[in-house]
């Protein structure tokens with residue numbers, strides 16, 4: 001197989017970007033798309049020159065020539081749709097988070113065995129995040145005592161009206177913490193190569209008439225004792241720079257996503273490593289990484305099992321926000 005025939009399932013917001021960057025990944029051929037909204041699927045197919053259109057996912061799995069599926073559907077559908085694709089022996093590139101809840105993720109990991117299921121936490125392929133992670137993993141910064149993550153983003157009411165599933169815990173699993181914050185918390189836990197052991201969270205909805213959190217603060221402690229504090233917001237008046245700061249015993253690393261993704265090292269002389277795929281954008285590199293995993297067995301940075309720690313941390317923070325106390329985090333089935 002020299003090209004990957006990929007079916008896009010869910011022709012909404014992120015699928016549009018993925019279809020766009022897929023044009024820059026020569027091994028990817030968009031062979032089919034699927035959406036329960038027929039008009040949306042047809043418009044998407046036309047715009048992206050996709051030859052086959054489906055409105056029924058099971059029919060796509062049974063009859064299409066796709067080698068793999070990219071799932072860009074609401075969170076509450078991830079569990080069943082990943083399972084169905086595994087049963088159909090299709091490798092899966094599922095949008096983050098792996099599932100809506102930690103319990104679903106634990107069950108899914110047991111069920112999928114060694115099937116190729118990757119999760120699109122694409123910031124692992126961001127040039128700055130990758131360099132930060134490799135610096136931490138190399139030990140050059142020494143033990144990381146403390147990390148601080150800030151995601152001061154902005155959303156309009158149209159974000160919830162255009163995709164109403166974002167509004168409820170039953171459909172989304174949560175709000176800004178699981179949807180946006182989990183991207184960068186995932187980078188931190190992956191960089192540390194650590195599991196969370198306890199979490200505290202305080203989430204609120206200071207803006208928007210929705211059930212889910214639109215502002216979240218929290219602290220996660222890892223097995224080796226790093227404290228990670230995270231602030232995730234979609235209520236910032238003007239969207240600001242995302243930062244990840246890592247404070248180690250020998251040096252400091254500061255990541256910022258603006259004006260372009262970059263990392264600065266202070267107190268330690270570190271060569272910045274580049275992500276293992278070429279590309280102009282992290283989403284492109286992540287898709288290229290998944291494609292190379294399926295076609296050439298090249299290790300992919302985001303296999304499903306490696307995203308359990310972030311879901312466990314998020315779950316702990318949500319539970320703690322209800323009880324008001326620090327809670328243990330358990331990754332075991």
Ligand SMILES: NC(=O)c1ccc[n+]([C@@H]2O[C@H](COP(=O)([O-])OP(=O)(O)OC[C@H]3O[C@@H](n4cnc5c(N)ncnc54)[C@H](O)[C@@H]3O)[C@@H](O)[C@H]2O)c1
Nearest residue numbers: 010011012013014015034035036037072073074095096163
């Ligand atoms: N990686 C990123 O940076 C990033 C950015 C945005 C969203 N996402 C993730 O992508 C996923 C989708 O988010 P979105 O913002 O694109 O949502 P969206 O609501 O814009 O799109 C979802 C699409 O799925 C379709 N759909 C629903 N049920 C379906 C079914 N059974 N079969 C086929 N299609 C179905 C909907 O009609 C809709 O078109 C979520 O997991 C989200 O967290 C990731």
